Amino acid sequence: MELANLLGIRVAAIRDNDKNYQKNCIENYVDFASEVLLCPLHGELDLAAQRAAIDPAPAGKRKVVLATNIAETSLTINGVRVVIDAGLARVPRFDPGSGMARLDTQRISKASATQRAGRAGRLEPGVCYRLWSQDQHEQLAAYASAEILSADLAGLALQLGRWGVTPGQLVWLDIPPAAAYAQAQDLLERLGALDGEALTRHGQAMAELPAHPRIAHLLLRGQALGLADMACDVAALLGERDILRGAGADLHSRLVLLSGEERAARGAQGGVQRARQLARQYRGYLRGKASEPVSDPDHPRWLGALLALAYPDRVAQQRRAGGAEYRLANGRAALFAEADSLMKQPWLVIADLGSRQGQREERIYLAVDFDPALFDSVLAEQVRVVDQLDWDEREGVLRAERQRKVGELILSREPLTGLDETARSQALVNLVRRKGLELLPWTPELRQWQARVALLRQLDLGSKEQSEWPDVSDAALLKSLEQWLMPYLGKVSRLSHFANLDLSSIVHNLLPWPLPQRLDELAPHHLSVPSGSSIRLDYSEQPPILAVRLQELFGLAETPRIAGGRQVVKLHLLSPARRPVQVTQDLANFWRSTYAEVKKDLKGRYPKHYWPDDPLVAEATARIKPRKS
Template sequence: MTRLPIEDVLPALRDTLASGVNALLTASPGAGKTTGVPPSLLAAPWLTGKKLLLMEPRRLAARAAAHRMALSLGQAVGHTIGYRTRLDTKVGPMTRIEVVTEGIVSRLLLQDPSLADYGIVIFDEFHERSLQADAGLALCLEAQRLFRPDLRLLVMSATLECGPISELLGNAPVLVCESRLFPVDTRYLDLPLTGRLETTVVQTIRRSLSQDRGSLLVFLPGMAEIRRVERLLQDSHLDASIRITPLHGDLPQAAQDEAIAPSEPGTRKVVLATSIAETSLTIDGVRVVIDAGLSRVPRFDPRTGLTGLDTVRVTQDSADQRRGRAGRLEPGVCYRLWSEREQGTLAARRPPEVLDADLAPLILELAEWGVNDASELRWLTDPPRAAVAQARDLLMRLEALNTAGSITTHGRNMAGLAMHPRLAHMLIKADPLGLSDLACDIAALLGERDIVRAPAGRRQADLRLRLDILWGHDRSIGETTVDQAACRRVRHTADLYRRRYPKTTMRPHGTPRDPGSAGLLLALAYPDRIAQRQPHEGEARYLLANGRGALFPNPDPLASDLYLVVAGLDAGTQWARIDLAAPVTQSGIEMLFAGRIEEMEDVDWDERTGSVRAVRRRRFGALALSEHALSNPNPSLIARALSVGLRRAGLSTLAWTPELRQWQARVRFLKAVDGPDSHWPNLSDDALLKTMDEWLEPFLAGITTLERVKRMDLAPVLQARLSRDQQQQLDRRAPTHLMVPSGSRLRVDYDQPEGPVLAVRLQEMFGCTDTPKVADGKIPVLLHLLSPAKRPVQVTKDLAGFWANTYRDVRKDLRGRYPKHHWPDNPLIAAPTAKAKPRGQ
């Protein structure tokens, strides 16, 4: 039998775990760590009387690893080697190694925080940084600290930055195993991929089948692409010796086992797989990998509370993992469907799932464990605060947590069902309604792959359609076809939920099934996604209780319902796309959430009518269930709403007069003279707009429309901003008029950027050498000296300098244009006059 590379480091690993409790093992793909390490530790003295727990990221990998280890011992699974997954368990009283999926570790810790039956927990493929792996490690470290200082923790990975994880494990030793991979010839596209992915994939498969030997492993982003490639290959009439085998997590176990089993003599396989085949699996006979370079990952948006699947480029570490599949057993070939230049632009590794995941299940698990604050634990990557807050808010809506963040009795019952908190809450609350049997079917439909397929733009979002299909009432509706494998899986999961929740109220035998209450049950699971149709031409748009908008992008029969509950949303755009929903009635909403419906008086601005609208509303979240006009609304609320309308319309809407603008400018002038900290109020337009509630609202009593405000006398409103003393100072220091030597009383213009301006005919200033001043004689005005026709001939703040330096040139020009007027040689001794000539001349 071929010696595996992992065997070279097993003695050192056993010594490390004998002398310490934590270790980190990094081994290249194909080293044999998954199936080689656990059996090698069974004889360790510290494991006497205890079991080994091996955590795998996927169900398929967990079952495959258990089968391989059991085969190496010549035993059946369930004897020394067993496994536990969410839907399947094979362990017995003699089991020493339990291979489990990641969520099982958290459940075991909740049942027994000390993990008394286990001597070591091994985290395999930790580089994938799944949320459950991160949480499991954080809880195991806490169990180690509080209860079990002898509990061993071993982290294994193929591609991982060792420093941070070693430090988290208390500076644990790092063991490195270099696998002896066979050489893999890596081939890139000459140019970036254009056109349909599936077409290029099929062309590459056919070329490889004609040029290369051995079976092919093809990495595709998801099940939809797998189905399309499979159909194209079937239509291309491949040789009868070529077997096409899909491989993804939703396949029945028999189909998964067939995909990873060795090919029969004389045949070759083309395995069409998702990223499930990246790690932990060895598919016998594969020496060619075709990598589409994409993967589909869940992304959670804390703003919306929605999780969607994003198709993203693979990272460099994932691409290396995939490439390594081709060189495990002999030299191989890897076709990468991107250019070599694009390879350098790939991210080094995938981000931890904790940064993008829905944290509600995690926060509930932690609360059940007694941890109300996630930051109390030691994490390799801290959960984002926004996502934690979003999760806590949802769990409080679902009555799982109290306001202090502690778990409630209802929350413990939810956690005991080992399902998403939304579904657990729905199932428990359905019991007193006599709908728990229906709730099990709905929970299974929501948790598994959609059982219907339809062409783009023809897919119906109605959950009741799926229930009818599940119950055998309809096999096809319109262009909808049924995924029978998905149906079988949903029925299996629903039956599992019925067994898991013994209180399920079973439908009496022979009673016809009715999906009519589906919306009511969905409302229990998704109270934040109860939606109300909004008036909108064209598209059917809905407002969700959480304030988010959603729509049907294509015609859908559900679009005629006033209220929906939306279970499936694509949150990728400003208006989320409704993918799965069911109708609910307003009476149903009021029955379920009577304690959460608020009655309030809403007084707000109606932009359409330009007036204040005052109504009494009954609200559920962002939804207005009903409203009635208020006969006697609060006057202060009316004034506040009117201020909102005025801010939108702008300050120019008010009844400004030239005199009032001058008054405003005089106040602003004195504030500028005395400094920003002076006692003068800030009466700039920007400041007035921001402080409208202070100076205008008290004068808006009885006014409800913008038209009435436009007719209101604004002068007393603004002048009330000044005290009596300030008004007297204003009249004295910034007078509206100044007396000039001719005896004329002329207006001063303060609303100019250069300061106060006095426009005066030049002849009225004869005999005067001092420029007029304001602000207690501190600030000279800017003189606009005018011709007899009142056109400026000079602008100055230095009247004496004008007479001495400029007047002679100006006089010469004016004498030619205005010969009937008096233009003395010496203006300083001439009499000022507002007439053409002084009297007596």
């Protein structure tokens, strides 16, 4: 009610069963509309709409400005006395895994909250209403994180290449994230701007243009193809926010609007004018003549070609005819959230896409149809030929084919014949690496062997920097499949043949002599206990477990050790019914402090069994009672 009064809204106290409920709602809405001027304020507005938000309210009106983070700047709006802060911000975050930016909604920092509150008192006393508690405020970060930690670093990587330096050679307030920087370098290599750490001649030309590397590459290649005007218009459209929001995703319609063939709607005029001005600036940067002009520069397919030059990773193929989902060259998925005319196209290049927090797939906002035949001409550098040897998951057999690929998309494929043994074995190794070691015929005994070796290696590395015991962890074995597994794959031709491998002999060969003998000495399969029984050790956990009936340890003062005394085993002390009654690594302390209570309980449940008062001098037994002498 207080906030409503601040906005000049007269709200009637209406009960749910008030007969005049609808009438009062209409009257309140009319009062609100006549007395309050609602003005949005964000970067996509034209100049007139921005002026309406900034200028003083007309006489007799109260103005409410609905603003984004732009209100945190030094912008001053006359007459603001009240700020209502939701405490949230939509922040672009670059995802190195996808090479795309996505908008995340997150809590603002204390510094931003202070900045927002300051808008209320710029010209006169005011008040700020924060829609969160004081406790929540204390949990906010002091300041927002540096932009370099979440930004696209392609432009930075291009300039560092121009200077001939790497990030490690410079002193930073905030070091660029390694993953994002590697993603940026990979993009520059695909754009032909980077060769190793050095810029190419094309990269030098890109660095001289005041534009993102994607846009710079588009402009230079577009000029070389004799498509400079279209390239500048496309670059301007990509540099501006969408000038035709809500009119479908097809970029062709934006290009027509920019060329002046159609009149822009009133709300889009500002964006169109900015895009035209930016296109003129780009034309001023381009010099020289076309070096490899195309024969039909007016053909609409060149829009898709230019867009693919800027976004080679966003060439997309439809998953099923007429469907909304596409697979991108970078391996990601994208889809139309609503029905669109472009869904008739089997191939697209996507200019603008992204996802919000909690969304799995990317949403397509701007795109253009694409002719894959361009990969045989002006986009041939994006195509790579790969000889692929892999398993047909349905048939369970090895298949070999030569694929023409653009990123992760397959343009064409043809069977390969006459494979050599090395290539064939490598395909089998790749299959194991992808599916995991569980594809091989492991047994519980082999897993115990693996754990025994791992224990001795771990003990060595805990006391010194190296170990004579090899690393036989799953990760290490997967990494070295070529060395220990490939020589034994000659007879494997179907998936089911892996079960025939003598895996025990294969992995045991990883231990050179005399380590197999020392393994049995230091990490034995079984331990002898005072009753005379030989009890199996379980190495699947660390420390190894010795599960033994309590009566079989009478007379044993200390916990058994292995590995030359370096490792104490974990005792699972069992009842006569082989149920755990105690877990310990300190047997002496158990006899001293806990045995009496355990004995009382066991004696009640198993009265016929032998439960001596002093277990250290009693005779151990695997029977109900010791044999009589």
